Amino acid sequence: MNIYTLSDIIIYPVKSLAGIHLNQCQVTKTGFQYDRKWMLIDNQGQFLSQRRLPKMALIKTALTANQLILSAPNQQDLILALTPADGEVIVSTIWHDQCRARSVSLAADRWFSDFLQTDCRLVYLPDDVIRPVNANYADVSDQVAFADGFPFLLISENSLHSLNQAMQLNLTMNRFRPNLVIANCPSYAEDSWREIRIGTIDFRLPKPCSRCAVPTIDPDTAQTGKEPLTTLNRLRKWQNKIYFGQNAIHNQCGTLTVGDSVQIKRTGENQPPL
Numbered sequence: 492m493n494i495y496t497l498s499d500i501i502i503y504p505v506k507s508l509a510g511i512h513l514n515q516c517q518v519t520k521t522g523f524q525y526d527r528k529w530m531l532i533d534n535q536g537q538f539l540s541q542r543r544l545p546k547m548a549l550i551k552t553a554l555t556a557n558q559l560i561l562s563a564p565n566q567q568d569l570i571l572a573l574t575p576a577d578g579e580v581i582v583s584t585i586w587h588d589q590c591r592a593r594s595v596s597l598a599a600d601r602w603f604s605d606f607l608q609t610d611c612r613l614v615y616l617p618d619d620v621i622r623p624v625n626a627n628y629a630d631v632s633d634q635v636a637f638a639d640g641f642p643f644l645l646i647s648e649n650s651l652h653s654l655n656q657a658m659q660l661n662l663t664m665n666r667f668r669p670n671l672v673i674a675n676c677p678s679y680a681e682d683s684w685r686e687i688r689i690g691t692i693d694f695r696l697p698k699p700c701s702r703c704a705v706p707t708i709d710p711d712t713a714q715t716g717k718e719p720l721t722t723l724n725r726l727r728k729w730q731n732k733i734y735f736g737q738n739a740i741h742n743q744c745g746t747l748t749v750g751d752s753v754q755i756k757r758t759g760e761n762q763p764p765l
């Protein structure tokens with residue numbers, strides 16, 4: 492019998508910028524440590540993403556022991572503290588949620604505005620600000636940082652392999668921006684998972700991930716194409732939305748390491764029911 496394993500850990504310190512592949516990461520109350528703790532907003536406080544500014548895909552992120560380093564073509568690196576000083580409170584909107592975020596610095600705002608050629612500000616989520624997960628899918632104590640709605644997104648390697656075969660392409664997992672990548676399971680096996688354990692941490696998978704246009708953006712060039720949405724629309728459409736991957740919520744904090752075993756504790760009907 493194949494043993495399912497965690498084959499990749501990816502965090503995205505700044506929402507919608509490039510991610511960082513890690514061998515090990517701490518799981519905190521909002522998800523992976525430093526995942527989506529920062530976010531860009533426009534002058535109205537609305538979050539910015541690659542949906543609106545595909546060029547965000549070209550901004551790379553890196554972590555040191557106490558710094559977040561941002562790099563972009565033809566820009567000097569921007570170096571930020573992992574524990575920012577308290578900035579101005581800015582009420583920031585992510586979909587239907589509003590959070591009392593804090594500004595980072597005028598220098599950071601200028602750096603991003605210059606590269607993206609649009610006025611924007613960089614904000615972070617203070618540890619004392621709680622953003623709950625949608626109560627329709629979560630417990631009252633569940634929290635998330637600036638991710639769209641859930642602390643984790645999980646995709647299996649073979650689901651991407653199956654999709655690539657259908658497209659006759661070789662798109663990378665980076666297009667789909669998961670946090671947890673699972674190896675050795677059948678393609679789309681995660682559709683039926685409801686409760687799993689990775690290493691010593693238990694997860695609930697309450698809802699499949701509906702996809703927007705971001706996976707059509709090449710993370711290396713920021714150019715937009717038609718795939719994978721054309722094929723997903725044919726193969727993975729339900730109730731006028733297309734789905735790929737599963738949202739996940741953790742039950743405990745702790746540490747995850749690439750190579751951790753994945754135990755399927757409870758399954759159910761496929762979600763979406765395809």
